[in-house]
Amino acid sequence: MNDDQTLIADVINRQPGAFARLVQRHQRLVWHLIVRMVKNPADADELAQETFLMVHRKLAQFRAESSLSTWIGQIAFSLATRFLQRKRIPLVEPHDVDDDVLERISDDCDLAGSIADAELFGHVAAAMEKLPAIQRTLLTLFHLQEQTVEDAALITGLPIGTVKSYLFRARARLRAALEAHAGVAA
Amino acid sequence: MNTPWQDHEARLQDQALASANADEPASVTMYRHIYAGVRWAPMPALATDFSARVLARVGIAEEAVSPAERRMVPMLFATLGIGGGLTAGPQLLGVLGQFAFDFAGLPWLQAAAVLTAIATAAAIDRTLVRNHRSQAA
Numbered sequence: 001m002n003d004d005q006t007l008i009a010d011v012i013n014r015q016p017g018a019f020a021r022l023v024q025r026h027q028r029l030v031w032h033l034i035v036r037m038v039k040n041p042a043d044a045d046e047l048a049q050e051t052f053l054m055v056h057r058k059l060a061q062f063r064a065e066s067s068l069s070t071w072i073g074q075i076a077f078s079l080a081t082r083f084l085q086r087k088r089i090p091l092v093e094p095h096d097v098d099d100d101v102l103e104r105i106s107d108d109c110d111l112a113g114s115i116a117d118a119e120l121f122g123h124v125a126a127a128m129e130k131l132p133a134i135q136r137t138l139l140t141l142f143h144l145q146e147q148t149v150e151d152a153a154l155i156t157g158l159p160i161g162t163v164k165s166y167l168f169r170a171r172a173r174l175r176a177a178l179e180a181h182a183g184v185a186a
Numbered sequence: 187m188n189t190p191w192q193d194h195e196a197r198l199q200d201q202a203l204a205s206a207n208a209d210e211p212a213s214v215t216m217y218r219h220i221y222a223g224v225r226w227a228p229m230p231a232l233a234t235d236f237s238a239r240v241l242a243r244v245g246i247a248e249e250a251v252s253p254a255e256r257r258m259v260p261m262l263f264a265t266l267g268i269g270g271g272l273t274a275g276p277q278l279l280g281v282l283g284q285f286a287f288d289f290a291g292l293p294w295l296q297a298a299a300v301l302t303a304i305a306t307a308a309a310i311d312r313t314l315v316r317n318h319r320s321q322a323a
Binding site: 122 | 219220221222223224226227228230233237239241244
């Protein structure tokens with residue numbers, strides 16, 4: 001029995017402290033995923049709680065076809081997606097503006113020479129806010145949560161090729177935004 | 187979300203990478219900075235009492251279906267079963283006792299009534315549980 005299976009068995013058998021361990025272990029993934037999607041911390045908090053309530057209700061149905069963290073991530077992503085749909089916020093942009101961005105970025109911009117690290121992080125954060133929700137979320141899953149492309153595809157229900165494409169486009173847009181800033185700063 | 191120690195380690199790692207890749211093209215350096223930026227970009231912090239609030243809500247959801255309600259459901263099913271048996275049983279036995287099956291003579295109406303009652307009770311039960319959970323949530 002691996003760690004996940006032991007924890008699941010403990011939660012189902014109502015062992016004291018088992019569900020608290022599960023929440024502690026996965027709350028960071030759920031929080032990062034949801035907050036990057038919905039942006040508003042109060043909404044994200046509510047959705048993160050709903051995620052764990054649903055995990056608690058449906059844990060007995062978990063078939064271990066993926067890791068527990070991927071399954072929990074799927075629930076979080078699905079709840080956040082429904083929330084955005086209710087608010088009529090698009091997950092992806094209706095028209096693809098990325099192609100213009102890809103044409104604009106250059107190969108030899110010395111970003112490091114133009115922007116200091118601390119300043120750069122602030123600009124990355126600001127540029128991330130402007131990305132479509134799905135691109136923000138995938139960047140977070142991949143770079144912050146260190147999920148594989150395969151796991152990110154399972155969580156979001158997207159084909160692996162689409163995940164790679166969104167990641168590429170998101171990074172290209174961040175780069176374009178930073179280049180624009182570096183151009184202004186220089 | 188990261189500890190000062192983790193921050194420190196990550197910065198050391200970034201510095202080591204930067205010096206190791208001093209000759210890399212500017213475009214590669216840029217993407218490394220973007221990765222670092224995504225990693226260290228400000229993120230709203232998770233409330234410190236988050237897990238406590240989740241556990242409280244899970245407790246409320248579990249208590250929402252009271253023990254009396256849990257006992258009521260099997261009792262209802264048992265009553266329906268016994269009632270159905272008493273109503274349709276004698277006729278069923280009479281029919282079975284004839285050895286020759288007379289399908290037209292079976293108490294189809296009573297059987298359908300019992301099954302419908304059981305299905306309705308199960309549906310009501312599920313709805314009640316779902317409502318309790320959503321109210322608790």
